[in-house]
Amino acid sequence: SGPAVQVELQEGAGVAVMKLKSPPVNSLSLELLTEFTISLEKLENDKACRGVILTSAVPHIFSAGLDITEMHGKSPEHYAEFWKAVQEMWLKLYKSSLGSSPAGGCLMALSCDYRIMAENPKYSIGLNETQLGIVAPFWFKDALVSTIGHRAAEQSLQLGLLYPASDALKVGLVDQLVPEERLQSAATQVMAQWLATPDHARQITKSMMRKEVVDRLLKHRDADIQNFVQFISRDSIQKSLQMYIERLKQRKT
Numbered sequence: 001s002g003p004a005v006q007v008e009l010q011e012g013a014g015v016a017v018m019k020l021k022s023p024p025v026n027s028l029s030l031e032l033l034t035e036f037t038i039s040l041e042k043l044e045n046d047k048a049c050r051g052v053i054l055t056s057a058v059p060h061i062f063s064a065g066l067d068i069t070e071m072h073g074k075s076p077e078h079y080a081e082f083w084k085a086v087q088e089m090w091l092k093l094y095k096s097s098l099g100s101s102p103a104g105g106c107l108m109a110l111s112c113d114y115r116i117m118a119e120n121p122k123y124s125i126g127l128n129e130t131q132l133g134i135v136a137p138f139w140f141k142d143a144l145v146s147t148i149g150h151r152a153a154e155q156s157l158q159l160g161l162l163y164p165a166s167d168a169l170k171v172g173l174v175d176q177l178v179p180e181e182r183l184q185s186a187a188t189q190v191m192a193q194w195l196a197t198p199d200h201a202r203q204i205t206k207s208m209m210r211k212e213v214v215d216r217l218l219k220h221r222d223a224d225i226q227n228f229v230q231f232i233s234r235d236s237i238q239k240s241l242q243m244y245i246e247r248l249k250q251r252k253t
């Protein structure tokens, strides 16, 4: 099937483009998460790379979020392993010293420095966990609050809102809307602006801004895994997920 994360490093510009390529919907499986984290780590250690643009190689979609099948009908050991990989990916991306400009998606997008979304009312972004009968963990919540503020986050999380592009811009969940065919060029433009700031000053500032949120997960990492495994293993939660998966399949005509 080939790599699910394509990486192209533009040496001259010092910018790498990472593309998720796991059709049909780039759902974040254990395998994809692991591959993503390793690829990002490589770029972090590459002196030639100063910024990352995160996007998708699958048309019309950035990512469907976590792979629901990794959270359904599996063993507690599997849930723990999966959740650890989700934490790992988030910590790597959220703390990344590299600048990033993704094109949509939410969990990963919230970890980036700047979000550009395709201007299409059919596309939406949000943390919709409650719609699945599950609860976004505190560090997802923290990242959302940091981005759109407490009041909007409260509403967004309780209702599990998926914002269409124009609403996402209004609430501040994304920074810019562009026609789909201009995503790449817009990302390159924004990246140039971010990279015009001296790296060390930008990196220290970013780390200062994000430190509290990162430290909170680092401090409670194991408890967070236990919590996830316990929660996701409940019969009632497994039933909710089962129903959601069935509804997804029925949606097809």
Ligand code: CO8
Binding pocket: 024, 025, 027, 028, 061, 063, 064, 065, 066, 067, 068, 069, 107, 128, 129, 132, 134, 135, 136, 137, 228, 231, 232, 245, 248, 249, 251, 252
């Ligand atoms: N995981 C696994 N499989 C998925 C997912 C997913 N997230 N999303 C879609 N699929 C599957 C579909 O079931 C379908 O499978 P099949 O072909 O076997 O029927 C296939 O991918 C294609 O999907 P669609 O036909 O629906 O494709 P469309 O292009 O019509 O729509 C969408 C794409 C809009 C992305 C749509 O698939 C969708 O809405 N998916 C659900 C997205 C979602 O709700 N994600 C949230 C996941 S939960 C999460 O990320 C955070 C959990 C935090 C943990 C909480 C702690 C307890």
